[in-house]
Amino acid sequence: MAPAVTTLAADAPELSAANTGFMLICSALVMLMTPALAFFYGGMVRVKSTLNMLMMSFVSLGIVTILWVLYGFSLAFGTDKGSIVGWSSDYAGLSGIGITELWDGYTIPVYVFAVFQLMFAVITPALISGALADRVKFTAWILFVTLWATVVYFPVAHWVWGSGGWLFEMGVIDFAGGTAVHINAGAAALGVILVIGKRAGFKKDPMRPHSLPLVMLGAGLLWFGWFGFNAGSWLGNDDGVGAVMFVNTQVATAAAMLAWLAYEKVRHGSFTTLGAASGAVAGLVAITPSGGAVSPLGAIAVGAVAGLLCAMAVGLKYRFGYDDSLDVVGVHLVGGVVGSLLVGLFATGGVQSDAKGLFYGGGPEQLGKQAIGVLAVLAYSLIVSALLALAIDRTMGMRVAEDVEVSGIDQVEHAETAYDFSGAGGGTSSRSAAPAAPTVPQNKKVDA
Numbered sequence: 001m002a003p004a005v006t007t008l009a010a011d012a013p014e015l016s017a018a019n020t021g022f023m024l025i026c027s028a029l030v031m032l033m034t035p036a037l038a039f040f041y042g043g044m045v046r047v048k049s050t051l052n053m054l055m056m057s058f059v060s061l062g063i064v065t066i067l068w069v070l071y072g073f074s075l076a077f078g079t080d081k082g083s084i085v086g087w088s089s090d091y092a093g094l095s096g097i098g099i100t101e102l103w104d105g106y107t108i109p110v111y112v113f114a115v116f117q118l119m120f121a122v123i124t125p126a127l128i129s130g131a132l133a134d135r136v137k138f139t140a141w142i143l144f145v146t147l148w149a150t151v152v153y154f155p156v157a158h159w160v161w162g163s164g165g166w167l168f169e170m171g172v173i174d175f176a177g178g179t180a181v182h183i184n185a186g187a188a189a190l191g192v193i194l195v196i197g198k199r200a201g202f203k204k205d206p207m208r209p210h211s212l213p214l215v216m217l218g219a220g221l222l223w224f225g226w227f228g229f230n231a232g233s234w235l236g237n238d239d240g241v242g243a244v245m246f247v248n249t250q251v252a253t254a255a256a257m258l259a260w261l262a263y264e265k266v267r268h269g270s271f272t273t274l275g276a277a278s279g280a281v282a283g284l285v286a287i288t289p290s291g292g293a294v295s296p297l298g299a300i301a302v303g304a305v306a307g308l309l310c311a312m313a314v315g316l317k318y319r320f321g322y323d324d325s326l327d328v329v330g331v332h333l334v335g336g337v338v339g340s341l342l343v344g345l346f347a348t349g350g351v352q353s354d355a356k357g358l359f360y361g362g363g364p365e366q367l368g369k370q371a372i373g374v375l376a377v378l379a380y381s382l383i384v385s386a387l388l389a390l391a392i393d394r395t396m397g398m399r400v401a402e403d404v405e406v407s408g409i410d411q412v413e414h415a416e417t418a419y420d421f422s423g424a425g426g427g428t429s430s431r432s433a434a435p436a437a438p439t440v441p442q443n444k445k446v447d448a
Contacts, residue, residue, distance in 0.1 A: 029228025040218025048408030080164025178289025186333025252303030256283025259307030
């Protein structure tokens with residue numbers, strides 16, 4: 001990710017229409033990732049929670065967009081204040097930015113940089129929602145997203161990417177969000193679920209995905225949008241780094257998917273569509289911090305390691321008893337940690353920077369920096385997220401009532417259902433000898 005500098009240098013380059021257009025396209029691709037995530041998560045839950053899961057992702061587009069304009073961009077990328085947070089009055093409300101003012105050292109307008117970063121801020125809290133499926137009040141979720149973005153995401157983004165941010169100045173490499181997005185969201189998910197507890201029926205009732213085609217659609221759209229997420233994070237196409245990141249994104253994702261499927265076949269005897277989709281996402285997560293530092297061969301290694309370790313990690317919730325509904329911890333936290341640490345092993349020193357990993361003669365220094373970044377973001381997000389969830393739970397209540405959870409959260413929280421079963425069945429056609437399927441009674445609940 002390009003550094004944040006808040007003053008315009010006198011010799012700044014001229015605005016590039018090509019780079020500006022490219023970054024607007026990348027911003028749109030990253031925006032698409034949030035609805036894609038909604039499909040991915042929505043297909044993985046039971047029928048009775050489908051709409052709630054979709055909405056928990058989708059509402060982030062509304063909440064975080066407004067926060068970003070009002071103060072989020074200023075907190076994340078404004079003038080550094082003590083290496084912890086930023087602030088620039090011109091960025092508050094996006095009110096003091098000229099339409100042709102360039103992001104310092106680059107050929108794109110500040111507005112373009114701001115909207116690109118907005119899409120990162122939008123999807124990060126949406127990632128958390130998958131761990132909380134079936135059991136959180138929608139009003140409580142709205143409040144949580146508002147508070148979490150303010151006190152966790154915006155400051156952490158400054159640490160990692162903001163000029164003067166302490167992790168950025170230390171030299172921690174995070175090309176597009178392994179720490180700021182994925183570890184941040186995964187640790188937050190773990191913190192919240194430790195507070196709110198397990199779903200009713202966890203480890204007792206079957207909780208299988210209701211629509212694997214929807215899951216695959218979401219995964220495919222995430223893969224597509226991730227090219228904007230990753231390749232766009234170099235903020236232009238002038239030196240080829242973004243092109244390397246694009247290639248590494250594809251390569252690592254493919255390797256992770258195959259590694260996950262191989263693990264499934266050996267461990268469980270089958271190649272599953274859910275495994276293919278989850279493995280692809282694990283690869284996308286892991287290459288996000290590392291793809292600008294490694295070669296395509298290194299990207300294969302990053303993807304394969306992430307696919308294997310994430311596939312193993314998703315089962316830890318049953319061993320340790322935390323109910324991570326859709327494996328946010330197992331995929332995003334573990335994948336983010338893997339990708340961030342492997343920079344310290346596989347960085348070639350010939351792509352985004354001259355920093356070299358242990359396997360390329362760089363010694364342990366970069367690995368140590370990566371470990372500090374991982375631990376700092378993980379600990380901060382875990383603790384603060386748990387405290388936010390605890391405060392909300394003690395005041396307005398974080399969870400729906402158990403009978404609502406059992407009968408279905410969609411009807412109570414949203415007054416809708418994802419599918420209309422009332423028309424299922426009907427009479428037989430005169431051209432068919434098959435008996436009619438029974439119609440579901442209007443006054444009888446369908447077991448989801």
